Amino acid sequence: MNWPDLPCLAAVSSALATAVILAACHPGPDAAGTAAAASAPAAGPSASGAAIGVSTVSARQQDVAVTLSATGAVTPLSSVEVRPQVTSVIDKVHIREGQFVKAGDLLFTLDSRTNEALVAQAQAQVAKDQATLADAQRQLQRSRELLAQNFISQGQVDANQAAVDSAAALVQADRAALSAARVALSYAKVTAPSAGRVGTINVYAGTAVQANTTPLLTITQLQPIAIAFSLPQRHLADALGALPGGGAQVSANLPDGGATRQGRLKFVDNQVDSASGTVKVKAVFDNDDGKLWPGAFVTVNMTARTLRDAVVVPQASIIQGSRGDIVYVVQNGQAAARPVQVAYSQGDDAVVSGVKAGERIVLEGRQNLRPGATVVERSHEGNSAVAASGAQSKASAP
Template identity: 60%
Template sequence: MNNKTVTAFAVLVVIVAGCGKTDVPGAPIAGSSAGGAPVSVTTVAAEQRDVDVQLEATGAVTALSSVDIKPLISSTITQVHFKEGQFIKAGQLLFTLDSRADETNVAKAQAQLQKDLASLADAQRQLARSKELLAQNFVSQTAVDTNQSLVDAQSAVVESDRAAIKAVQVGLSYTRIVAPNSGRAGTVNVFPGTLVQPGSPPLVTITQLDPIAVAFNLPQRNLPDALQSLRSGGGRVTAVLPEGRGTLTGKLAFVDNSVDANSGTVRVKAAFDNKNEVLWPGAFVGVRLVVQTLKNAIVVPQAAIVQGARGRVVFVVEPGNRAVARQVELVNASGTDAVVTGLRAGERVVLDGRQNLRTGSPVIERPAEGASGAGSGRPGASAAGSVASR
């Protein structure tokens, strides 16, 4: 065998040896899985807890009731009985209009009633006398019938007078404008002496602030979830106030009866108690609608999941401080948390240092800075998004 043949054989051996190496995630590295230097990692424990599946959107605060107050007659404002921004109770007197003409009409109608009542009484006396005379054969039946007709006609006149009084009293009632609902008064646009008419701009707007609603749009694909939540009594909805001012919890109260063909979304509303008036009509807030609760779910940080050619895996530290790749299925994800299957509660999942691991790699755990479990979430914390398997 000459020198060239020996050289070619050596090159072939090197190539074959190189082909034996693999770079598949999770496969052991030659010389490292059994006797390589330990890899420094941080771990978190897989948690088991209930996780809320939420839909997120941006909503606009809207009043459940907002009424524009307008006069029903043309008249002049004589008195305003409240102040701008005041809380108004239903039935409270708001404005008084000039009522002199209507009061005069009522008095005139009542006087006419008294006159016609007197005529009715006289006709009834004549009827009674004619009946007595008929019994004594001094008058004919025709005279009695005539007096009876007079009584009937006068009774109809009296009823007409009473109806006329009710009509003018209705007109008189329009001179006192009362609140149809409770709420907060807006800007007052009139003052004593202002002439108002039915077609004039609103005198004031009364807006109900407690309870209050938040309206938002959901994609068409989430309509079944919203309807199911509404049928079950209204799913829990959280309003996230801007600038970190806290949250409010309410219930889903309304799902529109059609999908917007232009946007492919459906309009929904949630109702909130608003005693402290932290929600104000026209403001924008973040909205989270709980559509499902995953019971006893296994939760790990999303950062611990490695996406490989064969799916998602996490590295679990087993007894003996060796890392093992475990294939998992993603059920739900939001923020830093992920709900997965394929793990058991309490298993130690590698968070930092996973990029240097293969199955069987020895590890040394180091303390994690500020780590306190999967996603650092408290038990029962919510996870937004949609179920990945749907």
């Protein structure tokens, strides 16, 4: 740059500054309009009274099954611990662990030589006393004949009669002792008291066992089988009422995702647990495939009762307030607050009283409503179709 050009630059800068000042003092029409729009208050629905868009669903009337969910435990209908009834030694084991047995099947054989000897001794005693009785009866018969001929006195006949009666009583006692000996001998064969699956066998051949003390094994019934769980006290009347008709229907689901099992409620305990406010119940299930195993935990669902012709609305439409629950009902294009009472809720639905079947209930947009507000209603069921058609229109637009 040449120093002689400096006066020209100063002149140009002065001219530009003058132009900026004039533009600020005299704004154009576009700038004035923009400033006015920015300074004006925003107009909303509350200020202008515009309608509020909401989605609605119809309150429907239907039968609703009151279903209770709980965690239950599989329990056998019977589980018997087998013990010997005599003190002896195991002679032979006739079954294996895990085997299924029927009632009366032979499980163990005990050493029975001592009891066999006792039975033989009792039989011999019976035979001896029967011979004594027979002799006493012959003596009585002869004494009666001699009495008829006046060769002996009546007292002799009475003495012979007493001997016969004593011998007869002794024979009866011997027979009772023989029966007892035979019962003790029968204990040498240990049989299954019920049908079921054999558990762990605790003894082997040669093991000494004590009467009514040594556990031999446990037999557990698996078919049918029971599931025990607890019901809230408020459903006690429903459970008791269902028992005479075969029991309420109960379904069970195993944790491994197996098929749902169907059973029936068969037992209700005779008292309510004061600590938990629940009552213990049992349901019986078929277990042909043996999937229900004693001690396993399952998820139980029981149909306590059925609410006939109940009015059902979505739970999401219910607004909880300090004065109770309400829903908004659309009437003549306006929102009306309707108090409701929830009788039962399950999943996304709730059974309520206070609304009628067919009334339009506000589902989405209820947070913006006030009683009497004007609404623009759209069906919640048709939202997906409306959205799809709108997307198609946008896709076809240039």
